[in-house]
Amino acid sequence: MPDDKKSCLSGSGLTKIFGLGRQKTVAVDHVDFNFYEGEIVSIVGESGSGKTTLAKMLLGLINPTEGEVYFQGQKRDISNQKKKKEYWKSIQAIFQDPYSSYNIFNKIDAVLLDCINMRGGRNLPHAKKVELMTEACSFVSLKFEELTNKYPFELSGGQMQRLMIARIFLLKPKILLADEPTSMIDACSRATILGMLMNLVLETGMTLIFITHDLGLAYYVSDTIYIMERGKFVESGSPDEVILQPKEAYTRRLISDVPKIHEEWDLSTV
Ligand SMILES: Nc1ncnc2c1ncn2[C@@H]1O[C@H](COP(=O)(O)OP(=O)(O)O)[C@@H](O)[C@H]1O
Numbered sequence: 001m002p003d004d005k006k007s008c009l010s011g012s013g014l015t016k017i018f019g020l021g022r023q024k025t026v027a028v029d030h031v032d033f034n035f036y037e038g039e040i041v042s043i044v045g046e047s048g049s050g051k052t053t054l055a056k057m058l059l060g061l062i063n064p065t066e067g068e069v070y071f072q073g074q075k076r077d078i079s080n081q082k083k084k085k086e087y088w089k090s091i092q093a094i095f096q097d098p099y100s101s102y103n104i105f106n107k108i109d110a111v112l113l114d115c116i117n118m119r120g121g122r123n124l125p126h127a128k129k130v131e132l133m134t135e136a137c138s139f140v141s142l143k144f145e146e147l148t149n150k151y152p153f154e155l156s157g158g159q160m161q162r163l164m165i166a167r168i169f170l171l172k173p174k175i176l177l178a179d180e181p182t183s184m185i186d187a188c189s190r191a192t193i194l195g196m197l198m199n200l201v202l203e204t205g206m207t208l209i210f211i212t213h214d215l216g217l218a219y220y221v222s223d224t225i226y227i228m229e230r231g232k233f234v235e236s237g238s239p240d241e242v243i244l245q246p247k248e249a250y251t252r253r254l255i256s257d258v259p260k261i262h263e264e265w266d267l268s269t270v
């Protein structure tokens with residue numbers, strides 16, 4: 001993390017309540033946070049703790065019931081479609097289910113072309129676009145020539161997530177939000193995909209908000225860890241603070257769920 005810490009994304013009192021009356025669920029409950037430029041932040045919590053709901057608010061896909069989001073120190077304004085599109089140049093996401101992230105009627109080259117267009121490359125010569133797409137694919141060890149004319153559902157889950165990383169390679173957002181990006185991927189591709197994701201983040205200096213239920217993994221990749229329990233951030237700090245000196249019983253329970261915290265995710269071998 002850089003020393004001169006500049007706020008990239010922050011929130012105050014951010015809250016999301018679903019439903020009414022007895023059906024009411026407080027999915028996210030008055031969370032405060034400040035994520036810095038170039039920082040790798042993990043949000044760790046059990047299933048149902050509110051991680052995805054928070055992610056959707058940060059992305060502007062759902063509106064908070066209460067509270068504010070600040071982008072680069074300014075109150076975020078996504079009050080119309082044009083402003084939302086502008087905001088999405090700065091923040092992009094990779095979700096858990098790779099198949100849900102694509103329009104199934106779009107061929108893969110169209111998916112990648114869209115990214116180039118979004119970055120203002122609409123008028124580039126065709127050969128240049130192909131060069132950029134080829135470069136993005138090779139970054140994630142995919143062959144662009146083999147992907148053109150294919151549909152997303154013709155790829156494996158691992159290939160789909162790699163394609164997602166290729167999209168991010170082209171889009172180069174300031175912030176990447178990765179919501180359990182490897183939890184639906186088979187174990188043997190998981191480390192490879194994670195390695196590619198980390199390389200991209202470190203190379204570009206983007207801020208990564210990494211959502212996971214795996215505290216062992218968070219320990220390896222993060223500058224800062226936020227622990228989420230029933231919609232609240234109950235603890236935060238450096239990985240050593242949170243994992244070696246946990247203050248909350250909930251955090252200790254998450255730690256005990258990771259039997260081999262120092263072995264399971266040795267990314268140095270990727
Ligand atoms: N669209 C929705 N309508 C009603 N309840 C929801 C909705 N989305 C999430 N929830 C509820 O909010 C809580 C947090 O869910 P979620 O954010 O998906 O947690 P996580 O990603 O940590 O597993 C859960 O109790 C879930 O059932």
Ligand SMILES: [Mg+2]
Nearest residue numbers: 051052053179
């Ligand atoms: Mg989730």
